[in-house]
Amino acid sequence: MVRLGWLPLFGALFLLGACMADQQALDMTDAGVKARIEANLQAQPDLDLRYVSLDVHSGIATVSGMVANWDDEKLVERIVKRTKGVQQAVINLVPKE
DSSP states (O other), X not given: OOOOTTHHXXXXXXXXXXXHHHHHTOOOSHHHHHHHHHHHHXXXXXXXXXXXXXXXXXXXXXXXXEESSHHXXXXXXXXXXXXXXXXXXXXXXXXXX
């Protein structure tokens, strides 16, 4: 009879730890939330953010400025609201068109 001992248990714990690593590393401070929003917005190549400012305080994200059109305004709003750590979004954007 072959005794496996602790090997399967350690393997399972290792896999569980690897799966949980992404969740533990998430920075939920205002600076971390702001960085995630900025990264998500900058990942959109067609989005012009030159005239857009972003601030996060106590989980409330405030976005102000001017975007090219209404579609960009809705895209920014959707990205901000879907970012983990945003409890509320205040969108003060004006489309040029």
